Amino acid sequence: MSRSRIVVIVWYVFLLLPLYWLFNMSLKTNAEILSGLTLVPRNPTLANYRTIFTDPTWYSGYINSLTYVVLNTLISLSVALPAAYAFSRYRFIGDKHMFFWLLTNRMAPAAVFLLPFFQLYQTIGLFDTHIAVALAHCLFNVPLAVWILEGFMSGVPKEIDETAYIDGYGFPRFFLTIFVPLIRSGIGVTAFFCFMFSWVELLLARTLTTVNAKPIAATMTRTVSAAGMDWATLAAAGVLTIVPGALVIWFVRNYIAKGFALGRV
Amino acid sequence: MGKTENNKAWFLVLPVFVIVAFSAIIPLITVVNYAFQDILGPQDRYWVGTEWFKEVLTDDALQEALLRQLVFSTAVLLVEIPLGIVLALGMPARGAGASAALVLMALPLLIPWNVVGTIWQIFARGDIGLAGWFINGPLGLDYNYTADSFDAWITILVMDVWHWTPLVALLCYAGLRAIPDAYYQAASIDGASRWAVFRHIELPKMRGVLLIAVLLRFMDSFTIYTEPFVVTGGGPGNATTFLSIHLAKIAVGQFDLGPAAAISIVYFLIILTLSFVFYNVMIRVGTGSSKS
Numbered sequence: 001m002s003r004s005r006i007v008v009i010v011w012y013v014f015l016l017l018p019l020y021w022l023f024n025m026s027l028k029t030n031a032e033i034l035s036g037l038t039l040v041p042r043n044p045t046l047a048n049y050r051t052i053f054t055d056p057t058w059y060s061g062y063i064n065s066l067t068y069v070v071l072n073t074l075i076s077l078s079v080a081l082p083a084a085y086a087f088s089r090y091r092f093i094g095d096k097h098m099f100f101w102l103l104t105n106r107m108a109p110a111a112v113f114l115l116p117f118f119q120l121y122q123t124i125g126l127f128d129t130h131i132a133v134a135l136a137h138c139l140f141n142v143p144l145a146v147w148i149l150e151g152f153m154s155g156v157p158k159e160i161d162e163t164a165y166i167d168g169y170g171f172p173r174f175f176l177t178i179f180v181p182l183i184r185s186g187i188g189v190t191a192f193f194c195f196m197f198s199w200v201e202l203l204l205a206r207t208l209t210t211v212n213a214k215p216i217a218a219t220m221t222r223t224v225s226a227a228g229m230d231w232a233t234l235a236a237a238g239v240l241t242i243v244p245g246a247l248v249i250w251f252v253r254n255y256i257a258k259g260f261a262l263g264r265v
Numbered sequence: 266m267g268k269t270e271n272n273k274a275w276f277l278v279l280p281v282f283v284i285v286a287f288s289a290i291i292p293l294i295t296v297v298n299y300a301f302q303d304i305l306g307p308q309d310r311y312w313v314g315t316e317w318f319k320e321v322l323t324d325d326a327l328q329e330a331l332l333r334q335l336v337f338s339t340a341v342l343l344v345e346i347p348l349g350i351v352l353a354l355g356m357p358a359r360g361a362g363a364s365a366a367l368v369l370m371a372l373p374l375l376i377p378w379n380v381v382g383t384i385w386q387i388f389a390r391g392d393i394g395l396a397g398w399f400i401n402g403p404l405g406l407d408y409n410y411t412a413d414s415f416d417a418w419i420t421i422l423v424m425d426v427w428h429w430t431p432l433v434a435l436l437c438y439a440g441l442r443a444i445p446d447a448y449y450q451a452a453s454i455d456g457a458s459r460w461a462v463f464r465h466i467e468l469p470k471m472r473g474v475l476l477i478a479v480l481l482r483f484m485d486s487f488t489i490y491t492e493p494f495v496v497t498g499g500g501p502g503n504a505t506t507f508l509s510i511h512l513a514k515i516a517v518g519q520f521d522l523g524p525a526a527a528i529s530i531v532y533f534l535i536i537l538t539l540s541f542v543f544y545n546v547m548i549r550v551g552t553g554s555s556k557s
Contacts, residue, residue: 004355011352012369015427018388019372021395025387037398079284082277090274098278104540105289109488111509112529115516116292139288142281202379202491207517217377231393238380245375249368 019242025235033231048236058237061216064130065199066244068213071134073194076141077187084149085175089161102143110203113139118207130213133205137198144197145190152186153179185255192252199245216241293533299526317527327528329503330511334487337422337507341486344426346479349433353441354467356434367438370431382495385424389496410497414504417497421505424492429485433478440471480543487536508532 025033026048027041052058086092087099117136118127126132160182164174180187206218220237300317304310321327356370357363373381389410391397400408407413410420444466452462490509493499499506499514506514512532516525 002355004351007348007351008355011348011430012366015369015373015431017395018384018427021388022384025393033393037393037395039395075284079280083281086274086277089268090271091268092270092272092274092278095274098282100541100544102281102285103544104537105285107484107488107536107540108289109490109509109512109532109536111488111490111512111516112296112533113288113292114513115522115525116295117288119295120291135284136288138284142285146281196375199375200377202377203513217379220379220383231387234383235387238383241377241380242372242375246368246372249371249375253364253368 022235022238025231026239028232030230030232048232051233052237052240058219061214061219062240064213065215065217068130068133068205069195069198071130072137072141072198073191075134075138076145076194077191080142080145080149080190081180084146084153085179087146087150088153089158102146106140106143108139110201114203114207117204121208127208128210128212132208133213136204136208137201141194141197145194148190148193149186152183156182188252189255192248195248196245296526296529299522300530302523304522313523317523321524321527321531326503326511330506330508333506334508338483338486340422341425342479342482345430345433345482348426349430349478350437352430352434353437356438358442370434373428373431378491379495381424381428382492385420386496389420412501414501417501417505420496421493424496425486425489428492429482433482436474436478437471440474441467444470476547480547484540
């Protein structure tokens with residue numbers, strides 16, 4: 001067995017242990033958690049999960065999160081597709097500066113935007129709505145989407161465009177019926193990344209919402225109360241936040257290898 | 266690859282410009298507005314010039330946070346990049362195991378950041394966490410991340426390695442899969458050693474993706490907030506107060522708009538400079554290497 005294989009096996013153990021521990025705790029009662037360490041729950045219970053699925057303040061958090069994540073993915077993709085095409089095919093005034101400026105927004109720390117966003121969305125009356133969070137997440141997801149899609153589009157030979165134009169296709173028809181299907185794996189990968197970064201972000205999502213659009217990640221802070229931490233429910237909620245991500249990875253697993261290179265291999 | 270000169274392409278970029286400008290430029294103007302004024306109430310504001318900047322830049326707390334941030338980002342890169350490469354080389358390339366390995370590897374990336382914090386907060390606790398219990402008990406070391414600065418640092422660093430090394434590994438894995446088998450066959454005919462194969466075939470082919478990995482990891486670790494906030498809250502003391510945590514404490518915690526805005530601008534300029542350097546390096550290396 002080669003040395004790097006051993007490193008990989010050790011890594012996967014390291015990767016899975018904290019996740020197992022969370023899962024393990026989610027099946028216990030608070031009494032058992034606090035009474036001492038047990039590697040396997042003594043009396044496995046689904047009570048913690050039942051709490052989450054029956055309490056609207058809990059499960060609405062999941063619905064809110066998924067709503068703004070899906071909205072954000074749709075907005076990001078629909079504006080990024082034509083822009084990425086422009087960057088991959090044409091030279092125009094200020095194109096390089098524009099591309100750089102977009103990238104700086106991907107790198108900008110969310111903490112800088114905290115207060116201005118709060119005031120901006122309150123002023124325009126979108127505070128505590130799903131669309132507010134979706135728009136705020138566009139700050140980093142749109143540049144990323146343009147970047148990834150540009151990589152994939154540059155891999156498509158230009159001759160295809162030229163042939164289509166000679167055949168009498170207009171731009172919209174060519175783009176939607178020929179070009180988009182050609183890069184559909186790239187679009188899938190981009191959607192995956194948009195979903196991922198919107199789903200995992202909390203700082204902006206929490207700042208822009210109070211009740212109606214409150215994300216699940218913010219709901220989880222509720223478990224701290226005067227009676228101490230509700231570790232068991234917290235663990236169950238944590239396990240449930242991993243599920244959508246795991247499902248999404250499973251769907252794109254065949255594209256992951258290519259996708260993570262952002263179309264640049 | 267020749268691109269056509271066409272300024273009408275701007276119409277295609279316009280929606281992106283509008284939507285990002287809405288989220289980036291308007292807030293930035295607000296920040297600049299605050300940075301040069303002392304705002305006591307809606308009708309009660311004074312122009313203070315560069316006073317906030319002077320106050321903020323001579324503030325020890327900010328300098329310490331910046332230093333901490335640089336040390337942290339450097340440590341993250343030094344651990345995650347080599348580890349990611351080794352993992353990518355060792356992951357199964359094909360067969361049923363490959364799919365499962367990929368899905369598992371990507372799992373930490375899709376966990377909300379505060380849940381990552383929660384997972385490690387629980388896992389590293391001495392009383393109810395497996396790792397904390399193991400280190401204190403069977404290993405016999407004195408470990409408590411809520412009280413000891415060094416332990417807190419190690420916890421945050423290990424958490425970040427757990428969370429983000431998969432990104433580096435998956436990028437490198439993607440780079441490796443793009444190498445045709447013929448390269449390896451040629452190398453084995455020449456009797457090349459494992460190291461020579463890595464140094465002269467695999468590493469050059471991974472150069473593009475490695476640059477993306479370094480860029481993303483540096484920038485994301487430089488703006489880290491949620492995970493250490495959940496685990497340590499910036500403590501003990503200020504031991505793990507990184508730049509974003511420092512900024513959020515002043516902006517949302519104390520509601521000091523002026524200093525917070527001044528820090529934001531300084532922070533943003535640092536990011537801008539670093540992005541500029543990275544971007545230019547990427548373009549140069551990108552065009553010089555195998556960007557096919």
